[in-house]
Amino acid sequence: MKFILPYLKKYKKDIVWACLTISLAAIASLWQPKLLQQVVQAIADDKMGQISSLGVELIVIALVGLVAGALNTMFAARIAMGVAADIRLNEYQKIQQFSYGNIEQFSAGNLVVRLTNDVQQVQNMVMAIFQTVLRIPIIFIGALVLALMTLPNLWWVILVMVILVIAISAGVFKPMGKFFGKIQGLIDKTNNLAKENLQGARVVKSFNQSEQEAKRFNVAADSLNTINIKIGYLFGLLMPAFMLVGQLAIAVSVWYVGSHVVADPKMLGGLTSFVNYLMQIMIAIVNGGFMMTFAARAFVSVGRIEEVMQTQPDLTFKKDAPAVKLAGSVAFKQVSFTYPGDSQEVLHDISFSVDPGEMIGIVGATGSGKSTVAQLIARLFDPSKGSVEVGGVDLRDVNEQSLRQAVAYVQQRAMLFSGTIADNLRQGKRDAKLADMRKAGSIAQAAEFVEKYPDSYEHQVEERSANFSGGQKQRLSIARGVIGQPAILILDDSTSALDAQSEKRVQAALATDLPRTTKFIIAEKISSVIKADRIFVMADGHLVAEGSHHALLKTSPVYQEIYNTQKAQEVDVDD
Ligand SMILES: Nc1ncnc2c1ncn2[C@@H]1O[C@H](COP(=O)(O)OP(=O)(O)OP(=O)(O)O)[C@@H](O)[C@H]1O
Secondary structure, eight states: OTTTHHHHGGGHHHHHHHHHHHHHHHHHHHHHHHHHHHHHHHHHTTOHHHHHHHHHHHHHHHHHHHHHHHHHHHHHHHHHHHHHHHHHHHHHHHHHHOOHHHHHHHOHHHHHHHHTHHHHHHHHHHHHIIIIITHHHHHHHHHHHHHHHHOGGGHHHHHHHHHHHHHHHHHHHHHHHHHHHHHHHHHHHHHHHHHHHHHTHHHHHHTTOHHHHHHHHHHHHHHHHHHHHHHHHHHHHHHHHHHHHHHHHHHHHHHHHHHHTTTOTTHHHHHHHHHHHHHHHHHHHHHHHHHHHHHHHHHHHHHHHHHHHHOOOSSOOOTTOOOOOOOSOEEEEEEEEEOTTOOSEEEEEEEEEEOTTOEEEEEESTTSSHHHHHHHHTTSSOOSEEEEEETTEEGGGSOHHHHHHHEEEEOSSOOOOSEEHHHHHHTTOTTOOHHHHHHHHHHTTOHHHHTTSTTGGGOEEOGGGTTSOHHHHHHHHHHHHHTTOOSEEEEESTTTTSOHHHHHHHHHHHHHHOTTSEEEEEOSSGGGTTTOSEEEEEETTEEEEEEOHHHHHHHOHHHHHHHHHHHHTTOOOOO
């Protein structure tokens, strides 16, 4: 609750209105039995003249209750949806501040559930507070007092009924609350399985894994089903048990009134409202039980959202760092690195320095640390030991905007966002004009297919860029990388899906059009880096050699081995 209170402040007026309308609706439903009692009494006393005015009163009260109830739903919905939207926005903004490491720590799927499903649970709870919870004490106390005032001799019927209803509620709602808690986790699991399966639909189909996947999904869905069935059983028990208690209370009341009505004829009218109040008391207790299980589920979600909000980004940029135009030099000073949450160091004591405009190739076996080096230059992580400098500035002291303008990192897995091609290119240069896009498209060899579309750069990119081939996606992400003419461009295996001819054309265009840009070309194939000024050779997280292709062939056994293996595989090494 402490977490939600600040969010409620904004909706003070709606809260006042919600409280007023819910009170009015509750009072109306307490009033109705009294009027009914008077109607019955009028019939018993043969005072038919009173019936029509009582009828009008009944209709007015019912209408007041109806309108108040409808207005209350409107105010409660406004508060609940407003609070949920504010929490969602704050949580989203918080996630935006997260480092890559923070996001990996939670996992992207988990964060999505915390942003959607968990916020929905909080929204449901806020709605319930202003629609139901406030009504419970008014109805409970009001109906109790009015029932006692109506037939005071039957106080013991009320007491026994309340004790029985509370006992049943405690017995049923406690396990139900536990089951609801488990449901949240199981929904996460089935969602994740379905998401993974659908995203990997091609792999599932090509490896004929549909049956296997269906079995995996069935196991999770069965657990969810089992819990839902258990909840169903509890509900199945709950309603008849309450009904039994209610009917017994009514039967006892009728029997009691029946045996005393001759002595006190007014008891007959009282019986109708007494029975009604008994039901209202029972429903108030049952609703209280429901609200408690509901709240238990919502509190789990509040905890999960709070966890996100309280997580400190493990990588922040100095707010007072001056914005400068960073030069294209890069220096690693005794850099070692361990991924957050891992214990194994993946880069060991790496030092090098690169001058502006140099073209650096990075080669090495898979898992040798090439991409990790790239991620440290782009400051997706900070080194565990040592320092990384760009343009002579330690990245821990750099201005974020300056770094993002200076370094363009085209990642191994091309990732485009839904929207248009132009929207994606503008991520690399906010105010990019058509001419900039054409230039970038031509460097990345993307113009040849983009400009064939009738809508050219306004062509739509579907969700997960499903309407582009792997090579097209790579070309577009290279175009996004070069469009801002960065001081440093990192191509992390970004041409792996391009044919040899296109790759050569990209490299030639980079050399002519971005001559002053420092380029890091990470590649599996030596042919991709053969023209680099220097090639860095990585092995098991160490920088084991550096030099030109010819020099390395003479001096580096690791490089020779890579070269010979690729040559043996008849990879076209254009020597
Ligand atoms: N996000 C991560 N969390 C934990 N460990 C990671 C992460 N990314 C990479 N690693 C580990 O760090 C080491 C270096 O990985 P890196 O991706 O830098 O290698 P690479 O040389 O680029 O490989 P490849 O050529 O296959 O892309 C590997 O052992 C890898 O398992």
